[in-house]
Amino acid sequence: MSDFPSSTQPRRAPRWLGWGLVLLVVLVAAFYFWPSSKAPSGPFGAPGFGGPMAVPVRVAPVEAGTVDVVFKAVGTVAAYNTVVVRPRVDGQLIAVRFQDGQKVEQDDVLAVIDPRPFQAQLDEALGQQLQNRAQLENARSDLKRYELLFKQNSLAKQQLDAQVALLRQYEGRQKSDQAAVDQAKLQLQYTEVRAPLSGRVGLRRVDQGNLVNSSNEEGLVVITQNQPISATFSLPQSQVSVVLSEMRNGRELAVHLYGADDRQPLAEGVLESADNQIDVATGTLRFKARFKNEDESLLPNQFVNVRLLARQGIEALTIPAIAMQQGSRGSFVYLVEEGKVKVQVVTPGISDGDRIAIEQGLQPGQSVVVEGVDRLREGASVQVVSEGQEAAAPQGPARR
Template sequence: MNTNNKPSGAPVIGPLSSSSAPASRPQRGRAAPWILGLVVLAAAAGGWWWWKGRAADGQAGGPARAASAPGNAGAAGGRGGRFAANRVQPVSVMPARLQDIRHTAAAIGTISASNTAVVRAQVNGVLQQIHFTEGQQVKAGQTLAQIDPRAFQAALGQAEGQLARDKASLDNARIDLARYQDLLAKDAIARQQVDTQQATVRQLEGTVKADQASVDSARLQVTYTKVLAPISGRVGLKQADIGNVVQTGDTNGIVSITQTRPIALTFAVPSALLPRITAGLKGGTPMAVEAWSRDGKTRLATGKLATADNAIDLSTDTIKLKALFPNEDDALFPNQSVSVKLQLATEQNRLAVPAAAVLRGAQGFYVYVVNADNTVNTRVVQTGAVDGDWMAVDGKIEPGERVVIDGVDRLREGAKVEVIAADPKQRAGANAAPRRGRGASGPHGAASGASAASGASAGAGERPAWLDRLPPELQDKVMKMSPAERDAWIAERRAERAKRQAASGGGN
């Protein structure tokens, strides 16, 4: 019974609703401390777990992390990367030595023939024979070609006939003169007739001489039908073929000959070197000149300085020089451009090291020397002249001490090194026979798992089974590495694979 006469649907706002509100507030207040405590405990547990994981990683997992981290791809034995102090670095060495160091002047020169001749026909006619091979060496006077001689032989016969006829007339005139002189002595003939006969004899003597000259000229024309080499040298390409009509006015002639033994080299050097060059030319020992290929890798010939020009070129401030080379092997050709090395002087018994071993730093020029315990230390040197691949130096280096010529970029003072052959083909394992086997490989051909580990620790002469999974060009590259380089290479491949896996996991 509703004593308040309220509608049945109206909300009840009585003592029940007013007493329930204070009851809910104390419940929320009691729950807040428990939640805060759980959060603190979780944070403490997370911090303890992180600290323990880092400590364990530093004690037991450091090498693995260093090997797999991209920034430490080469440090298989700990932190520090490729320049780690405790890592053995592979290097190539050469011993310092005492040797003669030449002082040279470099230039660019042009080869020229000592003499050049264009062989032309001296008579007009049909070319019947060719007696040379293109490019061969010929001697002066050697027959090179034959021109049809028949017309010239006919002219020679005609001249010889005329000479014979005039000789007969001369002989008859001389007989008559002798007879007339005998009659004159008997006073049986007039002196005028004798004088006339004497004039006739002298006239016929002149005719005979002219006929003899004609014969000699015709005979000379016949000899001209044989084309002879005017100089010794190398013949070029033929300019006329058999059956062609050759003439004395042909511009190209039949063939050209260049005298290449000896052959000349003309080049220019700075005029400042002229006093030393003049002294060398006046001395008893000729100055040596070397001709090299344009890339400077191949020595073509060695000759002697012959002479210098009579004036300095004002436009370039250089002096032209000429050298002669025997050229017995025909290594030099006319108009060939070569690199030139003129030897000016020689230092005897100088301490020298390979030029590749000399570095430059804050302290000046220095080299790395490998000690008996396979550690390196730097030696400051003063550089001198360079002769080929060797450089003269002055410093605290003894002949026979080993200096580093390859691998210096990975060295520091006191670093441990492993000496390997300078030529990759001579390194251990470079020529090992291929061996087929099973092994796993990463996405880019890098070995992984147990196969990679066995390959990293394989001996220098062994071929890892997983290597057959790599492309051929990559197999050769890996086999030429030293064990330390191979370890670093494998570690880099692992790091790359880990990064790709992390990137693919993050994308999903």
């Protein structure tokens, strides 16, 4: 056997090559997973080296201005008037003169009930009235003759008194006859079912040819008055005193309605009335507002978001409402000073929904964070971005 090593045995790789591969893997991982270039640069120009990352935020100034007192609530739209149209006489429905959903005016004929039985009753009442009228006229003529004979001492006083009583009896019967005629005429008029108010009819509940009666609770159709229309809502008793005070002073309070997203405006109206007692179960008071609803965009039983403008133009320091935060110490904002944020406890006041008044804790000209608060803490470094930039938490590049 030869003393020289065989040429077929594998050679060991140099140790430096293994460490080089490990270093290469570390560098590649650092390149892919290191935070983005939004972080402040370190001494070597590489992102992230040399200190913590600054959080991009958008700020708004603390301004001296005016704010409105706006109360929010959830309300329900209600027809200003709702009427169930019922027939006032019984009979067969021979005509329906409206279309489902049609807009009608007051006194429009909606349906017709067979008038022939009621016309016969009127004719009978008129005939009876004529008979009794003839008897009345005959009694009056007899009374004149009796009075003449009594003056001539040719008639007893008893007969004269009897004739006077008979005349009064016929006069009373004549009034009863006239009442019967008027009642028959009224019943005949009721065979034409008329709209009691202007509005929009719903779906008819009885078809032509059916027998109808006044005791039917469903009626023929429902008419809702949607122009104007109303909305009812409730406010907590802590807000009631402000609203009632303004109403007693004769001020007309504006009420705005918004859609389900609380962004799309639906209508603008005025506060009309308040209930006379607070609901003990909820501690709220009901209010009613009126809206013209010219385009009929509001429908009865529609749920809406209500904003009641109780007071206007109150001077105060204001900030955007989105800057207000809530924590264990109460209300606070993130105050930006020299590139860092400070947790500033404040005392909020009234709000109009978009801006909120600050009673204590801030001074005019200071800046508060309105976007990018998710990753903030006391003393955190921030980078104020302009309106066109995105105030979001920094993220590293996507993995490949």
